[in-house]
Amino acid sequence: MEIIEGILTRRSIRKYTNKEVADEQIQLLLKAGMYAPSASNQQPWHFVVITDRKILNIISEVHPYAKMLKQAQLAILVCGDEDRELSKGYWVVDCSAATQNILLAAHDLGLGAVWLGVHPREERKNEIRKIFDLPHNIQPMSLISIGYPDEEKETPDRFKPERIHYNTW
Secondary structure, eight states: OOHHHHHHHOOBOOOBOSOOOOHHHHHHHHHHHHTSOOGGGOOOEEEEEEOOHHHHHHHHHHSTTOGGGGTOSEEEEEEEEGGGOSSTTTHHHHHHHHHHHHHHHHHHTTOEEEEEEOTTOHHHHHHHHHHHTOOTTEEEEEEEEEEOBSOOOOOOOOOOGGGOOSSOO
């Protein structure tokens, strides 16, 4: 798949088959996340791969938009390490880039995925912190639900020329 095609056709997929995702594919997703750009190349991320059905089900109960985790083969929790950043607060931007890379890689591999926001919702962050016993310097950013898609979505037209400005507002 060409990069532009992948960007334009990627959709949030919330329904999955029961087909298992291969370990090699999971490693490629993680590698894609680690190749995201980051402020001062600090790469302040950590990834928690979640394949345990019990944990996926627990998350689906504490996160209001994570019901699809009951079907997903896995999820990846993207976290920012505040001790690894030179520019305070940029872990959010850096982990967002890593999350997007994982979503695009999943699409390219024929997998379905959806970004589940954790940060900045303190109640979600607190629940995730408890489930994974995260150290104080580790901030949960996002959860990515992943599996083989059991739904297809059309590509909407999102290009809006009226939102483009050249040289000035």
